[in-house]
Amino acid sequence: MTLMLAPPTLIAPYGPAGTLVNLLVTDPAEHAVLREQAQRLAAIQLTPRNLCDLELLATGGFSPLSQFMGPADYERVLHEMRLADGTLFPLPITLTVDPAQLVGIGDQLALRDTRNKVVAIMDVEQTFDWSPATEARLALGTTDTRHPLVAEMQQWGQVAVAGRLRVLNLPTYYDFTELRLTPAQVRERLILMGHANVVAFQTRNPLHRIHEELTRRAATAINGSLLIHPVVGLTKPGDVDHFTRVRIYRTLVENYYDPQQTLLSLLPLAMRMAGPREALLHGLIRRNYGANHFIIGRDHAGPGNDSTGQPFYAPYAAQELFQQHAAELGVTAVPFQELLYLPDTDEYVEAHAVPAGARVATISGTQVREEYLAQGRLLPAWFTRPETAQILAESYPPRHQQGFCLWFTGLSGAGKSTIAEIVTVLLLERGRQATLLDGDVVRTHLSKGLGFSRADRDANILRIGFVASEVVRHRGVAICAAISPYRATRDAVRDLVGPAQFFEIFVDAPLAVCEARDTKGLYAKARRGELTGFTGIDDPYEPPLQPELHLKTDTSDAATCARQIVQALVQRGFLRPLG
Secondary structure, three states: OOOOOOOOOOOOOOOOOOOOOOOEOOOHHHHHHHHHHHOOOOEEEOOHHHHHHHHHHHHOOOOOOOOOOOHHHHHHHHHHOEOOOOOEOOOOOOEEEOHHHOOOOOOEEEEEOOOOOEEEEEEOOEEEEOOHHHHHHHHHOOOOOOOHHHHHHOOOOOEEEEOOEEEOOOOOOOOOHHHOOOHHHHHHHHHHHOOOOEEEEEEOOOOOHHHHHHHHHHHHHHOOEEEEEEEOOEOOOOOOOHHHHHHHHHHHHHHHOOOOOEEEOOEOOEOOOOOHHHHHHHHHHHHHOOOOEEEEOOOOOOOOEOOOOOEOOOOOHHHHHHHHHHHHHOOEEEEOOOEEEEOOOOEEEEHHHOOOOOOOEOOOHHHHHHHHHOOOOOOOOOOOOHHHHHHHHHHOOOHHHOOEEEEEEOOOOOOHHHHHHHHHHHHHHOOOOEEEEEHHHHHHOOOOOOOOOHHHHHHHHHHHHHHHHHHHHOOOEEEEEOOOOOHHHHHHHHHHHOHHHEEEEEEEOOHHHHHHHOOOOHHHHHHOOOOOOOEOOOEOOOOOOOOOEEEEOOOOOHHHHHHHHHHHHHHHOOOOOOO
16 A cells, blocks of 8 residues: 655644634633523523534534534535635534524523533524525535435424534543543544554444454554544444444454554544545544544445435545545545455455455455344454454344334325234234334324424424334334325434334325225315315325335235235345244
8 A cells, every 4th residue: 555645743733723622611610600601591402413513613623613603604615615714624514493492693592412401502693594405415415315414404403503602511421431532632642652643544333354454554554653533423324333333443452453553532423424525524523633644435424325226425536535635634545445355365455466366255244234143143253353243243133133113104095004003913923023103093192282284294203213213223123104205204214213124115005096995084175175284185295216115005905015024024034934
């Protein structure tokens, strides 16, 4: 691997100010006054994404950015990847609220965490409207709601607020506390290692042998230190949880890396999965943490495939964009070279250097999930360390012991509830208990009081999705039957549950058939104008583009459709075959 080395400027942070932003109130007297003052202020509750962003703002991880973006920064970042003063910054970092939560310009807001603890005070200096579709198109390059951030943005507040921040408390963590280091703490430890150059490795996945080889080679090539810097904030829905991943990282660093050259620290970043632009953000963040080289992988920060089955971003787009801005960032890109394992010589070599006729062993990510973890098989030692294989096996039981969600969507009268009830019985026949969440029943309990506006319908579906995600997380089966007319909201639920455990089942029947089946007379009332906002009549139904199953109930009976679902679950490994 041949690298162009950056100048040895380890301790210089990114940004023109020359120092890291620090928004933490450390004076005890000032802290007490502000804490008391916050109790009298209007307050908003921050989301997990907001809290991650606030922490990196407070500690300098986003330097030179020192607050949630106002309109001038926001617009220029969207269109030019620059702050209003011209400084390179690739993605918007905003705080959005509902209009009802707004206070006047010049007033203050208390920012509270999910447990209602005050974490910061904002002096509200600017507010502005924003468009989810515009931000998605410009920042992410897509408005497809299969992109997890596009789906998530539909639930954000309609107005963005910005202003001076005084941070009273960082989020409190109880896990891996010794590894949760601020940018200043990381830089101090890197300086003590004594190397002018540092290469950072971004990861949201378990580390395998190929990653070990890659990171060691990168550190050797720059004659410097290695910062293993995994993201433990929000990552791609369905990723391996951070508890499992950090156990793996810590085990590998303690047993297989040089402690004089390697530092493991956790990054509380809420990823956007924005591909090329996110690669730049990752480089900027690592610069603030003290690195001047950064490993960039194939399809870096990519969210996978869109609604048509195509990748959202080209495989090397992130590397190309990073190279264009590397000099300005002060961070040299280290491209993730494709390495292959040669079993006859027990070594990894770059793909272009594989000898003619040599045997090559590879295992893809899909094979890891489908052929090993899903089948309860340990990964081979040439691919991953035995410790890693064991940790993954403990955290991920065989597929037939995992939870999953069957999400039935379709017009009223299409047959969702009937098929769902039959599937529930068929699962019991195979020894799997299921939680049935029927749309009509949920509205009398979990969603009592909600109406039928788009906002209320979304709230109803997201509530069902939250319950389903908890059932699945605890290895249960959730069967959900709700019209769920809007594609973006269904995609948001897919992300809540986890894409690998989510089966979208389109129960499809022509409108005329559904009307003929309508025993409650709801369609007739909607036709007469006695009901408004009725799906299929005067409110749209957005059919799935690529559902896991498409059932046509005008040509197949409910029992046949139910058996199709069970067969699909058997094929995916979620159910064992009978007999």
